[in-house]
Amino acid sequence: MSLVDLSSDAFIAAFFLYCFAFLFYVIAIAGKKWSNRDPFQHEKRWGRIAFITSSLGLAAHLTFFFTRWAGSGQIPTSNMYEFMTFLGMAIMIAFTIIYAIYRKALLGMFSLPLTVIIVAYASVFPQEVQPLIPALNSIWLKVHVTTAALGEAFFAVGFAAGLMYLLRVVDFNSETKEARRSRFWVEFSLYTIIIIIGFLVAVFGFRAAGYEAQFSQEMSTVDAKGIESSKVETVDYTLPPIVKPYNSEVVHADSFLGMTDTKLEAPSWMNGVNAGRKLNTVIWSIIAGTILYGLLRLVFRKPLGAVIHPVMEGVDPDDLDEISYRAIAIGFPIFTLGALIFAMIWANIAWGRFWGWDPKEVWALISWLYYSAYLHFRLSRGWQGLRSSWLAVIGFVVILFTLVGVNLVIAGLHSYAGTN
Amino acid sequence: MLSIHNTKCECGHQNAVGTVLCESCGKPLMEDQQQNEPLEMRYDGIARRSQKKNQNLIDRIWSFFSSVKIAIYLIVLTFLGATLGTIYPQENTFINNFDIAAYYESTYGTPGKIYQMLGLSHTYESWWFITLLVMIGTSLVICSLDRILPLYRALSKQQIRKHLQFINRQKTVYSAKVDEPAEAWVEQFAAQLKRKRYRVHMDGSALLAEKNRFSRWGPYINHIGLILFLLSILARSLPGWQMDSYITIADGATVPIEGTNYYVKNEKFTVDFYTDDELPPELKGQARAKLYETAAVLYTCSSGCEAGETPVLEEVARHDIIVNSPLKYKGLKLYQFDFDLTPKLISVKPMLINKETGEQYGPxxxxxxxxxxxxxxxxxxxxxxxxxxxxxxxxxxxxxxxxxxxxxxxxxxxxxxxxxxxxxxxxxxxxxxxxxxxxxxxxxxxxxxxxxxxxxDGMQNVNFSEASTSLNVRVDKALNFVWVGAAISMIGLLMGSYWQHRRIWLRIDDGQLSLGAHTNKNWYGMRADVAGALQKIGVTVDPKSLDNGGNNA
Amino acid sequence: MKSSRKIMQIVILTAVLIIGGYAIGTTLFASGESGGVPKVGGTPPEFKLVDLQGNVHQLSDYKGKAIVVNFWGTFCPPCVKEMPEFERQFAKWQNDGLEILAINLSEDTLTVNNFVHQFELNYPILRDVDRKTERKYGLRSYPTTFFVKPDGTIMDITVGGMTEEYIDERIAKLLTY
Structure with a gap:
């Protein structure tokens, strides 16, 4: 068995350990109210089991990382699959550090699903080791990507704690306008997360069914020298086409509920690599996510926020606020170093300029400015609790846009090969 | 000045206008704060430099830029503005000069035209974006100056015995009856704090313990770094500080670098592709580049450099340029940028043959x-x-x-x-x-x-250029300043983020212990320090119970 | 103490004004040039080129004169057609102060010489080297002709071949400035 195969096994092990750890954290928190037990002892015991499981998961994940590194001879952060798995691992590292400081089992209940979603998201992408193109073959790139991901991971933990704070403090009984508005946005945040899960369900569902469709797209591009050229590309779909690529013809499509072609085309202004396919994927995610959300609502017969809220009772909101802030405060310097300074050093070596206003660079700067505004709001304007938590939640959306959205909507240097 | 009488503390200290807490004993001076709520400890309650009465125009501009609120607005405006530039590709992504307006309209339609007309196609060079950056820079300078000097003064002459109100209205507080003699208790507690690497000052039954004061300077060092960074970026617009051009050189050719006295020769351009063995199954058969390399030689022109003359060249540097490894010589850098694999004939060495006699002349x-x-x-x-x-x-x-x-x-x-x-x-x-x-x-x-x-006669007499390489020529004299600025800023950020300035004040009045503690960040750690030290001298408290409410900075 | 603070404030605000003004000023200045491609109403980039006789010509030498700057090559049929037309136009307007600078697109001396002798051209034929000038002018297709007014601004830019009437009309207009 080769190292790369071993590494794949370790990855699967890590994934399941994370799932179990999540389950244990849920038991640790939700089980406190079960009869015939001391809630404090229960949380302590199950919290420990859960933490051991999640740490084993992290160990397996690290094994995956290093064996893949050894097996392929290059650090596994060079395509979307590798980067996303690394981000998931970084979140676990960040979680473990924050957990070591605060020892709140509740944190696991929110960080682990985040990791599970990201790791599952990673699995959507092609998993083969891809040899590096020359531009990516630099020590600074490795340092840049890993440090930036670690910084982002702390922001992710800050996001998880911020969301927990919101679920904890938002009033689910009051009917004031403000309470209703807060409830709406909390519910909306949860809905968004479910859409991401919907994306995973759609992709893996159709992948299991072996769905395929193909389009030929005529693309006209203007290269860096201003010379216009047009070429025909084939675009493969793995989800039934609701939207086809801009300016394209169907080559072949498996039938899905009788559909074999579509009238709708992706708008021309979407510039990313394979924008049509990505837009199609987004639409499928929203459909699958909405169905999933609807089912959950049917099962619980109340908003999801109201389902989770009671679990949070007895948690000190100040602790959550503090954890969210600490995670971001720890992540900020790491992010600065990784996403800006190391990025500039690498850009300077690879392209002879440390800053080129590439969309990805701009969005890294936007994220950085955003979080520095967060810190200033908190330190100098006293934005705490609710407002601070909202900022933490929105901040992670900005980070996700920087990581994924930019590749989806905007063309640029950072568009990784093989992105879906 | 009118305001003198209401800035004088009962301890006799004369404070500046805008002082929140007496600089000496810490008694709250502004009683608009609710009684018994935790105190506003930001900047230790000192008056910022800009806070004064009877402001003239200069003072107003000064206090405008010294406001953190304004700074935050500027940051928010900057990142909102920056997002606009990512909607469509910026002009600087096109290397050649061509009709940009027509390009945006033909590629993106009317929105593209509007985008270009609004000047968003060069967002980051637009006057308003630069103005925002200049304002942020100004705000960095003034905000920092306005706070650092008074803060330095306040922290360098701290009183040990603070006003009771000051201690009891901290965010972390503890009070209890002490049966032992006051000074002995304080000594004992001080020993524990010292073990936690606090610097302890005692004044009878009063104590001041402090650690990591340096972390207070972190944000200011960070700001100094950022200012240096911004200034170095600005310096790049000075004539001669920056150069960015592209040259294309066929194999074996030597071309001048315009605007300099340099010539570059491309001795050989090589491109290596991955073999199928090295590629995963679905990439097999694709030409995936492994390496681009230009064997380059850099010359300076020593004479005959004017237009129309034949230049005399002297070799000064040679390097195999690959992506991520440019040729560097005295601030000039040559980067691998692009290549063209179309072969081109350079020269031939033919013979002249007399067909009647078969005699050959040449080559x-x-x-x-x-x-x-x-x-x-x-x-x-x-x-x-x-x-x-x-x-x-x-x-x-x-x-x-x-x-x-x-x-x-x-x-x-x-x-x-x-x-x-x-x-x-x-x-x-x-x-x-x-x-x-x-x-x-x-x-x-x-x-x-x-x-x-x-x-x-034969291919050995044909001189082909198999490929040509495109190099990006760069000069950036401000680069070192940029790195220094970034490094200083990073050091400041680390200082301010990973260490916290923690202080503990306590006094025992007639067997009544009053303890207050303050940190600029991480209250969790502050409470743990206090509870830990108390634990060691036999007082068990839940760290959480020390919390007096109020803001978590 | 008080006055020193005041001085410090003034010093810093002045520095901000100068540095900030410089920063904003350069962007305003640069946006007028917009990447350096010559535009109608703008100024053509400077060049310093040698003609077939070895004389050096600089664009700035012709300040105050009506100039036609034409980029041409022997490989470009419309350019070849235009060259004798320019010769006639040059003869017609020379005494009114017209200058024609025909910049060859980096071809060999032999090629250019043969061409010029064939058509007996008398206006200066400048030799671009390694396509530097053509790149400076942002040329995308040939021929391209710049009509430059005596005040040094561009009256018209024509991309592609022109009829002789058109050239005549342009030059007549150019000479009215």
């Missing part, structure tokens, strides 16, 4: 570009009278050229020698075999074709 070198005009080969003399780089026959039957690249070169020589007319006879020569056949070299030359022939 002589015939370069495609700027070929020599006269050749002497044994008894023959040849003069180059015309050349066509991309030979074709024009509409009126005249020879013509379709381009300036040697795609189908043709040369016309006027040959004189044995058996040829005195005035010479024109001979057309196609160096490439395919052209020779296509255009019928022998037919064109007619009778002369049976007398003489110009012919290349």
């Amino acid at each position: 002589f070198e015939l370069t495609m570009k700027d070929a020599a005009l006269n050749y002497e080969l044994g008894p023959y003399k040849m003069r180059l009278i015309a050349n066509y780089m991309d030979f074709a026959v024009g509409e009126n039957g005249e020879p013509t050229t379709l381009g300036r690249e040697p795609n189908a070169p043709a040369f016309v020589f006027l040959i004189t020698g044995p058996g040829l007319p005195e005035a010479g006879q024109p001979y057309m020569y196609f160096p490439m075999q395919k052209d020779k056949e296509k255009f019928g070299q022998d037919q064109i030359n007619g009778a002369l074709a049976s007398k003489v022939e110009i012919k290349v």
Whole structure:
């Protein structure tokens, strides 16, 4: 068995350990109210089991990382699959550090699903080791990507704690306008997360069914020298086409509920690599996510926020606020170093300029400015609790846009090969 | 000044206007804060420099920029503005100069046209974006100056015995009855704090313990770094500080770098592709580049550098340029940028053959570009009278050229020698075999074709450039300042983020212990410190119970 | 103490004004040039080129004159057609102060010489080297002709071939400035 195969096994092990750890954290928190037990002892015991499981998961994940590194001879952060798995691992590292400081089992209940979603998201992408193109073959790139991901991971933990704070403090009984508005946005945040899960369900569902469709797209591009050229590309779909690529013809499509072609085309202004396919994927995610959300609502017969809220009772909101802030405060310097300074050093070596206003660079700067505004709001304007938590939640959306959205909507240097 | 009487504390200390907490004893001076709520400890309650009455215009501008609120607005506006520039590609992504307005309209339609007209196609060079950056820079300078000096003063002369209100209204507080003698208790507690690496100052039954004060300077050092960073970026717009151009060099060619005294030679460009063994199954068969390398030599021109003269070159540096490894020489950097694998003929070394006797003369070198005009080969003399780089026959039957690249070169020589007319006879020569056949070299030359022939003998006499490389030429004199700025900023950020300034004040009045503690960040750690030290001297408290409410900075 | 603070404030605000003004000023200045491509109403980039006789010509030498800057090559049929037309136009307007600068697109001396002798051209034929000038002018297709007014601004830019009437009309207009 080769190292790369071993590494794949370790990855699967890590994934399941994370799932179990999540389950244990849920038991640790939700089980406190079960009869015939001391809630404090229960949380302590199950919290420990859960933490051991999640740490084993992290160990397996690290094994995956290093064996893949050894097996392929290059650090596994060079395509979307590798980067996303690394981000998931970084979140676990960040979680473990924050957990070591605060020892709140509740944190696991929110960080682990985040990791599970990201790791599952990673699995959507092609998993083969891809040899590096020359531009990516630099020590600074490795340092840049890993440090930036670690910084982002702390922001992710800050996001998880911020969301927990919101679920904890938002009033689910009051009917004031403000309470209703807060409830709406909390519910909306949860809905968004479910859409991401919907994306995973759609992709893996159709992948299991072996769905395929193909389009030929005529693309006209203007290269860096201003010379216009047009070429025909084939675009493969793995989800039934609701939207086809801009300016394209169907080559072949498996039938899905009788559909074999579509009238709708992706708008021309979407510039990313394979924008049509990505837009199609987004639409499928929203459909699958909405169905999933609807089912959950049917099962619980109340908003999801109201389902989770009671679990949070007895948690000190100040602790959550503090954890969210600490995670971001720890992540900020790491992010600065990784996403800006190391990025500039690498850009300077690879392209002879440390800053080129590439969309990805701009969005890294936007994220950085955003979080520095967060810190200033908190330190100098006293934005705490609710407002601070909202900022933490929105901040992670900005980070996700920087990581994924930019590749989806905007063309640029950072568009990784093989992105879906 | 009118305000004197209400800034004087009961301890007798004269405070500046805008002081929140007495600089000496810490008694709250502004009683608009609710009684018993935790105190506002930001900047230790000192007056910022800009806080004064009777402001004139300069003071107003000063206090505008010294406001953190304004700074935050500026940050928010900047990142909102920056998002606009990512909607469509920016102009600077196009290297050649061409009609940008038409490009945006034809590619993106009306929104593209509006985008370009609003100047968003160069967002980051627009006056408003630069203005925002300048304002952020100003705010960084003024905010920092306005706070750091008074803060430094306040922290360098702290009183040990603080006002009771000051202690009891901290965010972390503890109070209890102490049965032991006050000073002994304080000594004992001090010993524990010292073990936690606090610096402890005692004044009888009062104590001040402090650690990591340096972390307070972190944000200011960070800001200084950022200012330096912004200034160095600005310096790049100074004439001569920055250069960014592109040169294309065929294999073996030497070209000047415009605007400098340098010439670069591309000795050989190599591109390596991954073999199928190295590629995963679904990438097999694809040309995936592994390495681009230009063996480059850098020269300076020592004389004859003016237009129209022949330059004399001196080698100064050589380097195999690959992506991520540029050639560097005295601030000049050459980066691998692009390449072109179309082969190009550079020169040939043909022989002149007397077809009747079979005698051969030569070889002589015939370069495609700027070929020599006269050749002497044994008894023959040849003069180059015309050349066509991309030979074709024009509409009126005249020879013509379709381009300036040697795609189908043709040369016309006027040959004189044995058996040829005195005035010479024109001979057309196609160096490439395919052209020779296509255009019928022998037919064109007619009778002369049976007398003489110009012919290349074997590929060793053909000089091809297999590829050409594109290099990006960069000069950036501000670069070192940029790195220094970034490094300073990073150091400040680390200082301010990973260490916290923690202080503990306590006093025992008639057996009543009052303890207050303050940190600029991480209250969790602050409470743990206090509870831990108390634990060691036999007082068990839950760290959480020390919390007095109020803000978590 | 008080006055020193005041001085410090003034010093810093002045520095901000100068540095900030410089920063904003350069962007305003640069946006007028917009990447350096010559535009109608703008100024053509400077060049310093050698003609066939070895004389050096600089664009700035012709300040105050009506100039036609034409980029041409022997490989470009419309350019070839235009060259004798320019010769006639040059003869017609020379005494009114017209200058024609025909910049060859980096071809060989021999090629250019043969061409010029064939058509007996008398206006200066400048030799671009390694396509530097053509790149400076942002050329995308040939021929391209710049009509430059005596005040040094561009009256018209024509991309592609022109009829002789058109050239005549342009030059007549150019000479009215």
